[in-house]
Amino acid sequence: MKALVWLKRDLRLHDHAPLAEAALAEGAAALWLLEPAWRRSPECDPQHLAFALACVAPLRDALAARGLPLWVEEGDAVPVLQALHARHGFTHLFSHEETGPGWSYDRDRAVAAWCRATGVAWHQWPQTGVVRPLKNRRGWAGRWQARMEAPQVAVPAGWRGLEPPRATPLPLAPASRPLPAAGEAAARALLDDFVAGRARGYRRALSSPLTAADGCSRLSPHLAFGTLSMRQVHQATEAAIRSTPDRALAHGLRGFAGRLRWHCHFMQKLEDEPAVEFRNFARACDGLREDHFDRERFETWCEGRTGFPMVDACMRQLRATGWLNFRMRAMLVSFAAYHLWLHWREPGLFLARQFLDFEPGIHWSQMQMQSGTTGINTLRIYSPAKQARDHDPDGTYVRRWVPELGTPAYPKPIVDERTALAAARERLYGLRRTAEARQEADAIQQRHGSRKSGLPRAGLQRRGTSVKAGKDTRQQELF
Ligand SMILES: Cc1cc2nc3c(=O)[nH]c(=O)nc-3n(C[C@H](O)[C@H](O)[C@H](O)COP(=O)(O)OP(=O)(O)OC[C@H]3O[C@@H](n4cnc5c(N)ncnc54)[C@H](O)[C@@H]3O)c2cc1C
Known part of the structure; x- marks a missing residue:
């Protein structure tokens, strides 16, 4: 051979x-x-x-x-x-x-x-918890667990090379923004540092853009480029939980461990239905936004000049650093989808280029989830003002990224929030109430919904009327 x-x-x-x-x-x-x-x-x-x-x-x-x-x-x-x-x-x-x-x-x-x-x-x-091919989600969580608990593959002592290795120069690729340390050793150091102590404040830190950059693991680019396997991250996390006498650290690590499952849970959706990169999970949503794409609004959103300070601050942080925490990613998309009534595909492509950790299965599922086109999850409209009150109460974050706030240089709000949201709700709730949409939602849930989430079985009602941004930890219950 x-x-x-x-x-x-x-x-x-x-x-x-x-x-x-x-x-x-x-x-x-x-x-x-x-x-x-x-x-x-x-x-x-x-x-x-x-x-x-x-x-x-x-x-x-x-x-x-x-x-x-x-x-x-x-x-x-x-x-x-x-x-x-x-x-x-x-x-x-x-x-x-x-x-x-x-x-x-x-x-x-x-x-x-x-x-x-x-x-x-x-x-x-396989190198994640994604199962190929998968008939339905029954037993998926158990398989994920078994894969993650299997022994890691040992590094061979050596190979018989087809020819001797040569160190020819690699192609040059200048980065568009500063990059975090790359490679397997950097990834391992980041993981070790996180499980040894940084995870202690994880649950408290992850929602605010002020604290998330240090409080989250920042492992996502390493998982996306595979400098760490999901199994390595899972096993290091579980080992730290077992061995630490520090209860606060163990608590933080347990919260983190749950998110590792989400990684594969979301990727599985794209594996099962590759077309959702391009079209709505819920076909009942086809035509909802497609013909209303306002390019000027879109470009203003991309530039971080919407006149909504929290939205603009997040967009500018993302563009400068290539990373943003989960809640603020969700807020950016919710704003594009509901306030600006933009279809998710173009904003999704723009964000994919900004996220160093771009992972298609997570990304497209989340884009659709935060845009209300999955058909099954609670509609979640984030109020930028509330996010600012909750997660940046004294305005430190916004001032850092939007220094011209309060001067004539800062633009006026691009839309009237109240009118825009009333129109968005009416369109979406009207659609969701139709018999076709409900029937389709049952099929989507059967195919893609997590069986561990406590989602109602097919035929039982989903609520679909909440407009509040709840806790991130409830996310899996939704989709
Ligand atoms: C619109 C949108 C697009 C997103 N696109 C991506 C993407 O392209 N790539 C990506 O890795 N994550 C994506 N996420 C999920 C999440 O925001 C990032 O995984 C997280 O912010 C990465 O930072 P971290 O590694 O410090 O996360 P931590 O909070 O430390 O979490 C550890 C790991 O768990 C996984 N994880 C955490 N949250 C989620 C989640 N909500 N869904 C699925 N997996 C999760 C990731 O693999 C992450 O690296 C997206 C979220 C939204 C709302």
Whole structure:
């Protein structure tokens, strides 16, 4: 057997089944592809490229030290694989499963066809809790648990390289904004620091943009690029909970542990229904906003100049840093969807480029959830003024990001909140009351709703009338 390990969003040495399997081969190499389809895709930003390459560089060194060459190639998957196959005659292609955007789904189908035609055996391993293929959600949580508790895959002592590793220069990719430390060692240090103490204030810190940047784990880019496996994060968290005598730390860690499940729970939705990247979960919502897209409003929102200080502060923080906490992400989307009545797709693409941690399964599910198009969750309209009162009571955060507030340079509100929300509620509640929408909601819940959440079974009523922003911890109950 000659093996090629295709590294995708799994840029690590540890807990890596494809790399471990390749250690059994008589000859092996690894490949990381800089794909034009990725660079062209509307979700991709230079920060993603720069971060990925900063993860690839130390990984290539670590693999080379154990005899495995990591080739970095620019090009589409099939022609690159074809050329490498012609040169090295690999018999097996090893990779992790990917739950990605449409372009990666199409590319995987093309690669599968090429493998079949060429006689190369392509083996893919799961690396999260996402189950492929999945008939329904029964037993999903138990499977997630079993996967996360399975022993981590050991790092092989070495590989028999198809050729000696060479340190050719990596492509240059200037970042569009400052990046956090990249690579497996940085990811591990961040995880260790969090579970050893920083998680103590997690539950208190996560909602306010003043405290969340330090109080949250900040592991999301590492999970998105795979410098850590979900299993590593889960096991480190559970080990810390078991061993710490500090009850406050254990409490914080338990809150964090729950969110790790959400990661995979949301990704599973895209795996099960890839089209939700492009269209509404609830088809009853088709046509609701599509024909009302106001580009000027959209651009004002993107620029952080809506005249709603909390919204603008969050947008400006996000644009400057590539990260924002969950509650404020939700508020930005709710504002775009309800106050500005914008369909979620374009705002979602814009945000995908801003989020260093862009993870399609979470992202598109959340975009739709916060826009009220999933058909099953409570409509959640965030009041920017209330979020400011609750999470930035003395205005420190807003002043930091909107220094011109209170001067003529700051714009007037782009919409009248009361009128905009009244219109939004009327349209959405009117729609939800229809028999078709209710029937469809039952089907969506059967397919995508969490069985552990206590959601009503099909046929039993969902409420769907609340307009308050509740606690983040109730989020899973909603979708
Ligand atoms: C509109 C919108 C879009 C989002 N897009 C993304 C995205 O592209 N990528 C992404 O990783 N997260 C996304 N999230 C979820 C969440 O905001 C981020 O995971 C979190 O802010 C990342 O910071 P952290 O790692 O410090 O999180 P922590 O609070 O420390 O949580 C740890 C991990 O748990 C998972 N997690 C936490 N909250 C959620 C959640 N609500 N849903 C699913 N998983 C969660 C993430 O993997 C996260 O890294 C989105 C949320 C919203 C409202």
